[in-house]
Amino acid sequence: xxxxxxxxxxxxxxxxxxxxxxxxxxxxxxxxxxxxxxxxxxxxxxxxxxxxxxxxxxxxxxxxxxxxxxxxxxxxxxxxxxxxxxxxxxxxxxxxxxxxxxxxxxxxxxxxxxxxxxxxxxxxxxxxxxxxxxxxxxxxxxxxxxxxxxxxxxxxxxxxxxx
Numbered sequence: 001x002x003x004x005x006x007x008x009x010x011x012x013x014x015x016x017x018x019x020x021x022x023x024x025x026x027x028x029x030x031x032x033x034x035x036x037x038x039x040x041x042x043x044x045x046x047x048x049x050x051x052x053x054x055x056x057x058x059x060x061x062x063x064x065x066x067x068x069x070x071x072x073x074x075x076x077x078x079x080x081x082x083x084x085x086x087x088x089x090x091x092x093x094x095x096x097x098x099x100x101x102x103x104x105x106x107x108x109x110x111x112x113x114x115x116x117x118x119x120x121x122x123x124x125x126x127x128x129x130x131x132x133x134x135x136x137x138x139x140x141x142x143x144x145x146x147x148x149x150x151x152x153x154x155x156x157x158x159x160x161x162x163x
Contacts, residue, residue: 007115009129016141018105018127022051022080025134026072026103028094029085030055032063037109038085039063041135049138054079072101081105083134084112091117099124107134 010018025045031038042064045053055063058070069075072082082098084091084107091108095117098106106121108114108130118128 005113005115007113007118007128007130009132010127014127015129015132015137018081018129019134019138019141022105024052024054024077024079025081025083026054026056026075026079027083027085028056028072028097029090030057030060030063030068031085032060036085037133041083041085041109041133044135044139051081052077072097072103075101078102081107081134083107083109085109086112088112088114092120095120098126105129107132109133110136 027038027042027045029038030042033039042053042055045051046064046066053066054075055066055068056070056072056075057063057068060068062068072079078101080103082094082103082105084094086094091112091114095106095114098121103126105127106117106129108117108128110131110133113130118130121128
C-alpha cells in the first residue's frame with residue numbers, strides 16, 4: 001500500500017456546497033462511547049445543524065436516544081451524506097455500500113484516507129471528502145468554530161484572564 005496521496009479533494013467552497021445540499025447524514029461506525037469522535041460529531045449535528053442524522057452500527061440498538069441501524073440499506077431514507085468512522089480496511093466496503101444505496105457523498109473523517117474507497121465512490125458519481133471532519137467544516141462555515149471546537153457565544157479580541 002502506498003502512502004503517497006495522489007487524490008485531490010474538493011475545495012472549501014465545494015465542501016460548503018456539499019454541506020448546503022445535504023439534508024440527511026448517516027454516521028457509519030457510530031459509537032455509544034462519549035470519548036469517541038463519532039459520538040462528539042453526532043451530538044453536534046443533532047444540536048447545531050439542520051440535518052436528519054442516522055446512526056449505523058450493527059452491534060448497537062440505540063445511541064443518544066435514537067435508533068441505530070445495522071446498515072445503510074436499512075435506514076428509513078437514502079442518506080445524502082455518509083460520514084464514515086471505520087478502520088481503513090473497511091472503507092472500500094463502506095464506499096460500495098454508499099454507492100449501492102444511492103448516497104450523494106462519501107465523507108471520510110479526519111485521519112481517514114483511502115484512495116480505493118474514493119475511486120469506488122467517484123466512479124459511481126458520488127462526491128468524496130477525505131481527512132476532514134463534518135462537524136468542524138459545518139461549524140467553520142456557519143460561525144460556530146472556536147479553538148476547542150465549541151461555540152462559546154463570546155466574541156472578543158482579549159485573552160481570557162486566568163485566575
